[in-house]
Amino acid sequence: MSIWSYANPRKFLDTTAPWVPWLMWLSAAVLAVGLVWGFFFTPEAERFGSSVKIIYLHVPSALMAINAWLMMLVASLIWLIRRHHVSALAARAAAPVGMVMTLIALVTGAIWGQPMWGTWWAWDPRLTAFLILFLFYLGYIALWAAIPDPDSAADLTSVLCLVGSVFAILSRYAVNFWNQGLHQGASLSLDSQENVADVFWLPLLVCMAGFVLLFFALVLLRTGTEIRARRISALRARARRAEPVRA
Amino acid sequence: MRALLARDLRLAVRAGGGFGLGLAFFLIVVVLVPFGVGPEAAILARIAPGILWVAALLAALLSLDRIFALDHEDGSLPLLATAPLPLEMLALAKAAAHWLTTGLPLVVAAPVLGVLLHLPGQAMPWLLVSLALGTPALSLIGTFGAALTVGLRRGGLLLSLIVLPLYVPVLIFGAEAARRGAEGVPAQTPLLLLAGIGLGCAALLPFATAAALRVTLR
Secondary structure, eight states, X not given: OOGGGGGSHHHHHHHHTTHHHHXXXXXXXXXXXXXXXXXXXXXXXXXXXXXXXXXXXXXHHHHHHHHHHXXXXXXXXXXXXXXOHHHHHHHHHHHHHHHHHHHHHHHXXXXXHHHHHSOSOOOOHHHHHHHHHHHHHHHHXXXXXXXXXXXHHHXXXXXXXXXXXXXXXXXXXXXXXXXXXXSOXXXXXXXXXXXXXXXXXXXXXXXXXXXXXXXXXXXXXXXXXXXXXXXXXXXXXXXXXXXXXOO | OHHHHHHHHHHHHSTTSOTTHHHHHHHHHHHHHHHHHOSOHHHHHHHHHXXXXXXXXXXXXXTTTHHHHHHHHTTHHHHHHHSSSXXXXXXXXXXXXXXXXXXXXXXXXHHHHHHHTTOOGGGHHHHHXXXXXXXXXXXXXXXXXXXXXXXXXXXXXXXXXXXXXXXXXXXXXXXXXXXXXHHTOOOHHHHHHHHHHHHHHHHHHHHHHHHHHHHHHO
């Protein structure tokens, strides 16, 4: 019994389909706890006032925006190496979710930046890198949509995902070189000296867990949808072939 | 490989090959900019390196879909793929041909257009060097994008959507080198990084291009 047995679409569907509603409810519950805790039961930060509460949406969505691309990268590699269709479809399913996460991070960042930095947008390295990541998601999704043959589409988008990952990292460091930042450094990393205070950290952790659960629920749901859509098109193709050819 | 390069160059230069279209596009974009931002010499001189880089990038983008599309239409692409030449070398030859017909003329024309935009004289060598180092990377990345979208309807728009984000690092380092040259600051670091990107692209991207072509030709 290995993880590869889930490469069988039927086994994958049978196993994950019952999980999806549970994951949905669980993520809704965890998010509700985290957000209510964060919004109503934490003190206001000294310098930021109540605007600090947007981090309960901003940080988890930014986290998932990057992790979704990582997941697509791993899934693309699995598809290219082991040719498991479920893997390619999971990469396809994750892309729009990741794109929306990127958009949430950008929009919440803009809403926070308006009162705090006095501007909706600044060409700061982190902001710019996220905008570029958003463009990568757009191109990836557009390429999936444009190619009619599903296997070629999976191959080509996987290659694009690999090359795009390299260039995304390159862009991340290039924009560092290009402009100095307004965005604060990583204040959540485990090794940093100035982490945020525990009062904010704990509800934020709950919100991050909620976003991770939400991501899993959505990706499993969408992968199931893709598998079923593929099955329908296969059945249609079979039906067309069975029809007698009319002159 | 040399024969393929010569063939592509001949096809591009002869009638209907579209040689010089990219150059004309470069000229038009640069001429349009002063109409947009006003004719003040100080402003133009300040934005000239960036404008020249963006215009060169767009001009290189314009001719990308021709790299494989014509060969795909008349059926010579499968023949080229079955030739003894490895597909990776084919990708490299195609990129080289694209650079010789698009990138190199842009590099040569850039100083003339720089004069139009009041680019300071001390910036000229830096602009030339940065374009000469950067445009091969643009051609290589573009060849990869063209291989991904060959044979698709409306491939052109999709091609620009895919390729333009990949152009970001090249544009940043190239324009930065030209800008530093214009201000008289040492521009060695961005130039070295730009050269690194170009060499990395030349070493690795032909493999990705060939992988994409194999899928398309399957």
